[in-house]
Amino acid sequence: MSNQEKHSCVDCGVYNCHTRDKKYPGFCLTTELSEEEKEEVWNLYAEEENQKVSVVSAQIESDFYLRYTRVQEIVAFAKRMGYHKIGIATCVGLIEESRIFAQILRKNGFEVYGALCKVGSFDKTRVGVPEKDTEITGGVMCNPILQAKLLNREKTDFNVVVGLCVGHDSLFYKYADALCTTLVTKDRVMGHNPVAALYQTRSYYSRLKNETIPAYPEAQVSQEEVEDKEI
Numbered sequence: 001m002s003n004q005e006k007h008s009c010v011d012c013g014v015y016n017c018h019t020r021d022k023k024y025p026g027f028c029l030t031t032e033l034s035e036e037e038k039e040e041v042w043n044l045y046a047e048e049e050n051q052k053v054s055v056v057s058a059q060i061e062s063d064f065y066l067r068y069t070r071v072q073e074i075v076a077f078a079k080r081m082g083y084h085k086i087g088i089a090t091c092v093g094l095i096e097e098s099r100i101f102a103q104i105l106r107k108n109g110f111e112v113y114g115a116l117c118k119v120g121s122f123d124k125t126r127v128g129v130p131e132k133d134t135e136i137t138g139g140v141m142c143n144p145i146l147q148a149k150l151l152n153r154e155k156t157d158f159n160v161v162v163g164l165c166v167g168h169d170s171l172f173y174k175y176a177d178a179l180c181t182t183l184v185t186k187d188r189v190m191g192h193n194p195v196a197a198l199y200q201t202r203s204y205y206s207r208l209k210n211e212t213i214p215a216y217p218e219a220q221v222s223q224e225e226v227e228d229k230e231i
Contacts, residue, residue, distance in 0.1 A: 053179070056080045071101065074181060075108050078158055087156030088114035089147045089172050091163035094184055094192070098162045101183065113154045115147040117164060144168040148175035163192060 007027035016022040017030045024031045044050055060076050068076065078086060086105050090098035095116065102112045124134050124141040142165060151159055156178050161169055163184040173180055187194040197205045
């Protein structure tokens with residue numbers, strides 16, 4: 001970390017904001033807050049939807065702590081929030097998982113509307129992707145903006161993201177009207193369990209902490225190394 005970089009919560013080992021039994025560090029974000037900033041935040045929590053989401057989320061955590069999977073928590077949250085129509089923004093590589101999730105939602109009384117990442121079937125080159133960058137993963141672009149627009153059109157009450165790519169998920173969140181949550185976070189290497197790489201930083205993935213991660217490949221991956229062009 002450079003001398004100019006400000007310390008923040010990721011640099012703290014005290015967590016007094018959580019435990020309230022120690023002293024706050026000198027750089028603590030909690031103690032740096034002005035009364036005006038605190039009041040601004042509290043005013044946002046006073047808004048009806050924000051207040052309800054905060055209460056329901058805390059209650060579900062308390063009621064089902066270490067008992068409910070994330071699938072179950074999403075269902076319970078949607079029920080308590082009074083949602084009826086659930087949107088699913090899914091990766092084509094996880095369509096089977098999305099179908100199962102849709103079955104679970106319907107079994108619990110929800111209407112479900114899903115949009116696949118390849119909807120619209122646009123060419124990647126149309127958005128500016130070089131032709132050479134379509135050779136391994138195919139020429140049809142992921143279309144998270146259209147996914148969001150379609151779910152908006154259907155007036156979904158709540159949206160669930162299932163495995164959208166890094167960046168594509170960001171665009172979906174940007175353009176979705178309804179509140180969103182994530183069921184699956186895409187990680188092709190880790191079986192869609194990205195935190196596994198962090199768990200292994202003391203052994204197999206120690207290089208993550210010791211090496212600079214390049215933004216571009218040093219050598220092009222061959223076609224044979226990719227098992228599924230659609231994902």
